[in-house]
Amino acid sequence: MAQIKVLITGATGYVGGAVLSALLSSSNPLIHRLSITTPVRKEEQASALREKGVNAVIFRDLDDFEFLAAAASENDIVIHTASGFHLGSAVSLVAGLGARKKQTGSKVHYIHTSGTWNLESPRLDHDEMDEEFSDKTNICEHINSLESQKSCPQRTTLLEVVAQSDRKGVKSYCLMPPDIYGLSAGPFNQQPLYLGDLIKGSLESGRPEYVGNGRGGVGHVHITDLAALYELLLGRILKGEDVPSGRKGLIFTETLYHNWMDVSKLIGDIGTVHGCWSQEMAKPVSISAEEAAQKWASWDVDSVRTSFCLRNRTRPDVALELGWKPEKTEADWLESVKKVFSIVQGGE
Known part of the structure; x- marks a missing residue:
């Protein structure tokens, strides 16, 4: 039997x-026998990955x-x-798989990384209602x-991936994680980014802040648990087991949930312990989405509202039925916030 080949971007x-680290350390013999290729931009990255047995190519x-x-x-x-927002790259990858299927007649599979921002409603403001969704x-x-x-x-990218995959006979699976936290086991970029700006803005202001009324919230998943789901999904594909795909293959990954008021209170408590402000100044204050966008260089008003005003909860029923068993708890989430605070405060 020919060796199965996997391409991993990002x-x-x-x-x-x-994800790459999880696959390289997997105890699944089917995954262990894979030929893995990944495109990278720098030769030093390629060299480091080649030492791990990965076929790294420059692009x-x-x-x-x-x-x-x-x-x-x-x-x-x-x-x-690599990106859930980049339409051209996703469509090109699906097209390439479609060409392989046409040439070889063998089954091809595409695992896409998207997110729960897809559930953003047209009217996104501080009166947004709490909603819960199941991927069933x-x-x-x-x-x-x-x-x-x-x-x-x-x-747009997610929907085009599903449509193009269906047309070209490609089995597609789209993971939709909420906020991801924790240290990655990857060899390069190991830190989550989304909490950093909120903490940095609070440190610069001398007290914790939240956007709007603070009731906006989002689920979260630890990076290790998320990577384990990719490994599980790949293992089932390799075994030829049934996995929902296409329009039914949109898979949530939320394990816990927080609202931003509670996060800001936590930042206040951590900052007090670190001597960043007094107990009185640890009480969070509200800022508008416009103020947040001005403070945070990498954000615009729309992205601030999407991140801090959404109130959606997502149930990963499909993933759990497939056998996913996330291990991280609320205690791990709290420790992660403390870690990110220390990193931002130290200027790392």
């Missing part, structure tokens, strides 16, 4: 590095659509972690309805 990133960037399509056409499975329901239809009212890059 292996030098936070999620991709964790320009995600806009190199011809390269991505050609690379995908040489593999049986693609795991795309017709989530794709709901996301399609939202996209028809307001286009969002991540959502």
Whole structure:
């Protein structure tokens, strides 16, 4: 039997590095026998990965659509972690897999990394209602309805991936994680970014802050648990076991939930312990989405509202039925916030 080939994008990133590490250390003999290729931008990254037995190849960037399509056409499975917002790269990878299927007649699979921002409603403000979604329901239809009212890059990409995969005979699976926390086991980018700006802004202001009324919230998943789900999904694919795909293959990964008021209170408590402010100044204050966008250089008003005003909860029913067993708890989440605080305070 020919060796099965897997292409992993984003292996030098936070999620991709964790996924690659999980696969390289997997006890599953089917995964252990895989040929893994990953495109990287720098020779030093390629050298480090080659030492781990990975076929690392140099490419320009995600806009190199011809390269991505050609690379995908040489593999049986693609795991795309580099970006859920980049439409061209995702479509090119699916096209490459479609070409491989047409040429060889063998089954091909595409695992896409997206997120719960896809559930953003057209009217996103501080009066947003709490909603809970299960991936056992017709989530794709709901996301399609939202996209028809307001286009969002991540959502546009997800829907096009599902449509193009269906047309080309590619089995697609789209993981939709909420906020991801914890240290990645990847060799390069190991730190989560999303909490950093909130903590940095609070330190610069001399007290913790939250956006709007603070009731906006989001689920979270530890990077190790998320990587384990990729490993589980890949293992089931390799065994030929049934895995929901296409329009039914949108998979949530939430394990716990927090709202931003509680996070800001936690930041206040941590800052007090670190001597950053007095107990009186540890009480969080509200700032507007516009103020947050001005403070945080990498954010705009829309992304602030999406991150801090959404109030969606997602149940990973599909993942749990597939056998996913996340291990991290609320205590791990709290420790992660403390760790990120120390990193930001220390300027790392």
